[in-house]
Amino acid sequence: GRPNVGKSSILNRLAKRRVSIVDPTPGVTRDRVSTIIELDPPMSTPRGTPSKLVEITDTGGYGVYTADGARYNDVGDDLARLTPDIEFQIRAARDAADLILFVIDAQSGLTSLDEKIARLLREHGADARVLPVANKVDGDNWVAHGLEAAALGFGEPLCVSATAGAHWRKLLDALYEQTPETTAVDADDPDTGDVEMKIAIVGKRNAGKSTLINALAGEPRVIVSEIAGTTRDAVDVRFEIDGRSMLAIDTAGLRRRSSFADQIEYYAYHRMLGAIRRADVVLLMVDATVEISSVDHKLVQELTRQCKPTVIVINKWDLTTERGIEPDDFIEYLTEQLRGLDFAPIVCMTASTGEGVRDAVAMAFNLFEQSSHRETTGKLNALVEDILTERGPSSRLGTQARLYYAAQIATNPPTISLVVNDPELFRGRYERYLMNRLREALPFSEVPIRLIFSARKRKSLAALKGQADDEAV
DSSP states (O other), X not given: OOTTSSHHHHHHHHHTSOOSOOOSSTTOOOSOEEEEEEEOOOTTSOTTOOOEEEEEEEOOOTTOOSOTTOSBOTTOOBGGGGHHHHHHHHHXXXXXXXXXXXXXXXXXOOOHXXXXXXHHHHHTTOGGGEEEEEEOOOSGGGHHHHXXXXXXXXXXXXXXXXXXXXXXXXXXXXXXXXXXXXXXXXXXXTTTOSOSEEEEEEEBTTSSHHHHHHHHHTSOOSOOOSSTTOOOSOEEEXXXXXXXXXXXXXXXXXXXXXXXXXXXXXXXXXXXXXXXXXXXXXXXXXXXXXXOXXXXXXXXXHHHHTTOOEEEEEEOTTHHHHTTXXXXXXXXHHHHHOGGGTTSOEEEOBTTTTBTHHHHHHHHHHHHHHHHOOOOHHHHHHHHHHHHHHSOXXXXXXXXXXXXXXXXXXXXXXXXXXXXXXXXGGSTHHHHHHHHHHHHHSSOTTXXXXXXXXXXXXXXXXXXXXXXXXXXX
16 A cells, blocks of 8 residues: 555554554555464454464555655655666565555545556556555544445455554454465464574664564565665565574664654564564674774674674675775674674674575574574582583682572573572672583583572571471371
């Protein structure tokens, strides 16, 4: 549909979470934003009818790609240059769809742009796959206005409200009835479907994140442009490589928050943070042609805070020799700058040619396996005891550190709980030392480890009395 008819709001309500950025500014959505949802069968179907797993795709608003007075961004780039790329993504979504929701705004009524879109759908033979939807029918008084969409020639529209949820069950039932049969839903997380690993690709603007996504997908799945800030939404792309399924999340390029041009950048920033939380492994893209900045350090801090396994990907590696940059010197410089991730592996890549892409994916799977490993309690206790015997934390008052028990209580990230006599003895420098020693001795050499120190809890008098009574009985 055209801009601001509520396409992104419909996607978000179907997904039951904020997937697409919603803003009254025209031209916010640029890429194809997809998510997988689970459709329950209508109430009228027999008991036991299976649910369906369906991929829903949001597209940019056709016909208007820049807001009034906002054709140029804050550095003077002409955003109208993105028009062919946005229209390509709309056409790709239209051609690949089994069902097309043609959304119109019931409150503003039919426009010449709605009629143009209807004509284009018929010209491309898509009219048999069109389900008209009149959005913003927030009350019964708007139903008559919504029904005006029947004049477009695709039948009587479904009148709904994506914000208020009015008549939403009718839309869900229509989607279930008009989409193809799928296999039974057997995924713990229907939003991601059946994938082995989720990776988020993060980095500064123009670091090559979207180029990498397209190299992984083997098609122009997202828009690639030299215009900074082209990607806004967090775009999920599913693909297989060497027989292994993955979900890659393209994110908006980060810059300093003080430089945000508008609310849309704020939303995009939080979509990026959400992508990091959802991911099993993160690819931190670094441009080999520019220096490490405060933005890179900010990303490292966030990845460290969330304890995310990270592959540092140096992109545009082919340009280092052209610019007289010695590869070894740059890697040494990078290691020195990104000290918070000094244990993370580094992969050199040229995303535009595909060189190094498979190496990055293989390394991501390797980190995922490391982060998913669970160590035995016996080995962990023996190892920590040996480390404490060799070098224990010092105390000004002469208190000796003592370990009572150690166990791995979680994976992704590997989380180790240590019951000790005084947790304060282990914090700070010794915690870092212990973590490095554990990383050397356990299969966690390139992933973050989370350590939890706690003091041994003494039993209360009531508990001791209860235990004595039990023993007497």
